[in-house]
Amino acid sequence: MKVFVSADIEGTAGIAHWDEANRSHADYREFRALMTAEVVAVCEGARAAGAEEVVVKDAHDSGRNLIVDLLPDYVRIIRGWSGHPDGMMFGLAGGFAAALYVGYHSKAGTETNPLAHTTTTRISRLLLNGEVASEFTMNARCAAGYGVPSAFLAGDAGICADARAMVPGIATVETLEGAGRAANSLSPARARALIREGVAKALSGDLTELMPQAAESYEAVVEFCNPSDAYRASWYPGARAHGPRAVAISATDFFDIQRALRFMLA
Structure with a gap:
């Protein structure tokens, strides 16, 4: 193992x-x-x-x-x-x-x-499919x-x-x-x-059920502390403004959300 x-x-x-x-x-x-x-x-x-x-x-x-x-x-x-x-x-x-x-x-x-x-102190919240993540x-x-x-x-x-x-x-x-x-x-x-x-x-127990429930698609919303960080992140391909200081990204494959956050939060 x-x-x-x-x-x-x-x-x-x-x-x-x-x-x-x-x-x-x-x-x-x-x-x-x-x-x-x-x-x-x-x-x-x-x-x-x-x-x-x-x-x-x-x-x-x-x-x-x-x-x-x-x-x-x-x-x-x-x-x-x-x-x-x-x-x-x-x-x-x-x-x-x-x-x-x-x-x-x-x-x-x-x-x-x-x-x-969550990940960095430059953001106030990260939401995934409407839930704080x-x-x-x-x-x-x-x-x-x-x-x-x-x-x-x-x-x-x-x-x-x-x-x-x-x-x-x-x-x-x-x-x-x-x-x-x-x-x-x-x-x-x-x-x-x-x-x-x-x-x-x-x-030593049964591990087979220890998975988060899958979703058909994903939307991540990043709420930044500073509006200039939100503006910069909004230029990631597919990202969009989501209210004051916030940027959203959507994908069907969760890895695409990971990849977007890798660059948006850099």
């Missing part, structure tokens, strides 16, 4: 401030280590369930956050950004048994994590495009609730819950134990 892990940092247990996710700040060193430890817990859980190989995409900011020497020897690590539309899921392909998500956070426009955002929304659909189920997610309470609504049966671990600029979090040690146990249990 081979599994794929998409790793972010803003849903890591204990995190509460942007400084802790910023590699130029002194606080980052501690949370880089905590992010790595949660990824290792995912890998250990997958191994316990019989995974022979775990492919990890370092999916936060620079794509160069994980302390690679701490990863188990059965792990392959994808660092940096290729420019491929799969983004946080780059490296995924058919043949993986499951996609797993760790360190994930609430979507832009919500208050369940002080670091809530998260990074998990987009990434689980990316995985489904390869026929890969989304089996497990660890992150804040808001993104866990969204994941369960989108993919009924997905296993989750709620690492923290936001309140304004504060976070009420599990201890990192407790979070890692629950992640390790949760991944092992999830991968």
Whole structure:
């Protein structure tokens, strides 16, 4: 069995401030280590369930956050950004048994994590087919495009609730819950134990139903914080204005939405 892990940092247990996710700040060193430890817990859980190989995409900011020497020897690590539309899921392909998500956070426009955002802080909201979307929304659909189920997610309470609504049966671990600029979090040690146990249990179960419901077509609406960003994005082929500071794009193939966002949000 081979599994794929998409790793972010803003849903890591204990995190509460942007400084802790910023590699130029002194606080980052501690949370880089905590992010790595949660990824290792995912890998250990997958191994316990019989995974022979775990492919990890370092999916936060620079794509160069994980302390690679701490990863188990059965792990392959994808660092940096290729420019491929799969983004946080780059490296995924058919043949993986499951996609797993760790360190994930609430979507832009919500208050369940002080670091809530979607892809970039330059947008206030991203909508897909009329529903406010998260990074998990987009990434689980990316995985489904390869026929890969989304089996497990660890992150804040808001993104866990969204994941369960989108993919009924997905296993989750709620690492923290936001309140304004504060976070009420599990201890990192407790979070890692629950992640390790949760991944092992999830991968030992039936994975066949863990797919988001497909749609016949897709419309993504990007609401920018700055009107000049919306104007620039509106020049992407097929994009159209969608009210103040917003641009819409439609497609029947979800990959075309991914590709459009890759350039519109660059």
